[in-house]
Amino acid sequence: MSGKEPTPTGPVDLDLLAQLERFIAERPYPGGRDAWHQEQRRAMAQALEPAGLDAFDLAAFRRLLSGRAYGHPGAHSVLQAGLATMDAAGLDSFARALKELLWGDGDDVARIEHILGDGMPVPGLGEAVVMKLMAVVHPGRYLPIHSLGGADGKIAVARAVGVELPKIDTPNRARLHVVINDRLRARLEPLLPGDPWGQVQFALWLLHKGESVADPERDLIAEAASELLVDEDFLREVHGLLEDKKQVIFYGPPGTGKTYLAQRLAAALQPDSTKRQVVQFHPSTSYEDFFEGFRPRLDADGQMVYELRKGPLAMLAEAAETDPTTPHIMLIDEINRANLPRVFGELLYLLEYRSQSVMTSYRPDEGFELPPNLYFIGTMNTADRSIALVDAALRRRFHFVPFMPHEGPMEGLLRRWLEAHDGPVWVAGIVDLVNDELRRALRGPHLQIGHSHFMVDGLTDAALGRIWTYSIYPFIEDQFYGREDVLRTFTWQSVLERHGPKARAAAGDEPPPAATAV
Structure with missing residues (x-):
């Protein structure tokens, strides 16, 4: 089948080669997380071998659906619900359909079209899942870019690396996936031969590198200090504290400008508003609200299904991981209003140990880590003396900056x-x-x-x-x-x-x- 065929390489683009050197130095690439993704792809590919599909492992397949290893294909709650209720005969039929997709004869486009049409015995299988399966099993051809559209999809990436796009208005999305994938691979393969994961990371780096709205000639911290009427050295010191522990808390009486200054400083450190997030804690804030958890919704048939829905932290962490050379900032207003050990859970460990990963409550089979370019600024109103209630574990993980009117x-x-x-x-x-x-x-x-x-x-x-x-x-x-x-x-x-x-x-x-x- 054509998925097994290596993509022919062409001449090296010297401009892209120069950018690649910057990417390797600035990203830097490869890192420990990159090795983890490569290792996970090999493990998933083994489960999708013909022999593995003959003894279909539903749990392993569901991990592929919900996990971020080798790229996340998005939420597929309808498919997950269908798999959960499928009997043994249904699972056998499902595995046979996957086997035909991944290992059948003939043209890849025809097989992809077939399984997305009437060739799948369970509803809800999306094209992003299909393309992830192809990328996992056939890394010699398919890149781990699973979506066609969207901010990080094939079309956006192709434009970033200068690949000519086919006519986008064609109704054959399977053919668009394959054609754009092949053109991308031909462009990137000479730069990082045999490394599809690295090729995609480089392409995403190019894509996001052009998004910064900061003028390099402007000193945004100095501008913020002038606007805020505070000493510039103070803002630079807070910036240094953020670089040190990655998280600070502004504390003091109400009305001392903690939130306003935090928002203005965050804008100075990261002018792109899409890379900043503001949340406000309250007594009912939960781990599921802040990080991720299962939430009910109605499927196409009006049935109640549960899907794993990301909260603001999970989404910003994923954005920071895909764009690791620029800061992403989360402002947590009234951080002391919530039960912090309950809201952060095992993430409290990651605040201190950014280079390590933990198994989270809703990702028991996949490690999660907080990217080093994700920063937290919290604000704490101390009129109720709540700063005295902050436990030692939290204090150790944050720098605390006082906002007192008299000093x-x-x-x-x-x-x-x-x-x-x-x-x-x-x-x-x-x-x-x-x-x-x-x-x-x-x-x-x-x-x-x-x-x-x-x-x-x-x-x-x-x-x-x-x-x-x-x-x-x-x-x-x-x-x-x-x-x-x-x-x-x-x-x-x-x-x-x-x-x-x-x-x-x-x-x-x-x-x-x-x-x-x-």
Whole structure:
């Protein structure tokens, strides 16, 4: 059969050869994970030999469907459900159909068309699964690019490496798969002879290399520091912390700009928004929500089936693995709101040991690892003292960066913002003085007033009164609940009378007008 025939090689493209040298150095290639994929292909190919199909191993085949080894063919819940309910005779018929596809005589296109049409005794077999089977069994011809379309499909890869495409409007998708595969292989084989996995990794590297929207002449961290009104050295230090442990947590009172700064820093480190992800944890967040788990859905016949559905972490990890030379960043807002050992599970181990893999709850037959180019930035509101509840295992895996209004990079930020936006600078003095009182009364820095409440345009006296009365005072009321004598001293009018003159004098303002009652 033609699947066994080696692809003829042509002359080496010198431009691609120069890019290949960069790929090998920057990726770098090959790595330990590449060897794992090659090893897994050999094991799967052995199970798909004619003798292996005669003694069909359903469990091994289902691992091929659901696993990421040698490329993931996507979710196939209908096929999985059909296989789960199939009796012995049905499985024998299924195995015979696979044997004919992989080892039959004649043209590959005709056999692929047949099994995708009326030659398959179970519904739900997709073309990506068929092409993965061909790539596993016949690596001498077929590349492990299983989809035709999509961001990483054959068409996108062909364009990236300069391969001429056939007419895409043809209804014969089997022929498109085979023709594009053969043209890709002829283009890439001279560069990495006999290494289809490496050829695809190189092609994907070329594909993703052109996606960066960063201008190399711009210093995006410096731009972010200027926009955020913080010291540039602080952002570079956080960047260094990320490079060190791959994950940091910003912690401090509410309203200190933790999430805003995290988003702006992430955009500076990775301008491509498709390579950044934001999730917010809450008490009901689960491992299945965050990483992956089985979820119900209706199949084409209206029957309830369960499919393994990836969560945001699994999807971003896969994207980072296929594009290993650029950073991918996950921002976890309110990270302390969830039960972290339950949400991370065995992934907590991988936060520290990036070069190792573990068997996860829903991938018992396949190792999973967190790519080294996947970074985490968490934010933690400490008004409820929850930082004290973070266990030692989590602390060891994250660098913790404080966001306190009275010290470090946040000190004086409100004043700088009001000066830059022609706002009432004296308000920063009011906030500083009240925060001094709160730190003394509450014996700690975690229940201070955050500056972001006042970082708004049009900060008139009336607006200040509303912000204080409906945002700041309820927060203070929580801390001194039932102590009416203390609470009276923190109303907006009392604060203005007590600290207004001093704050205005320090800012060089005129004597204050009468306080605005709200």
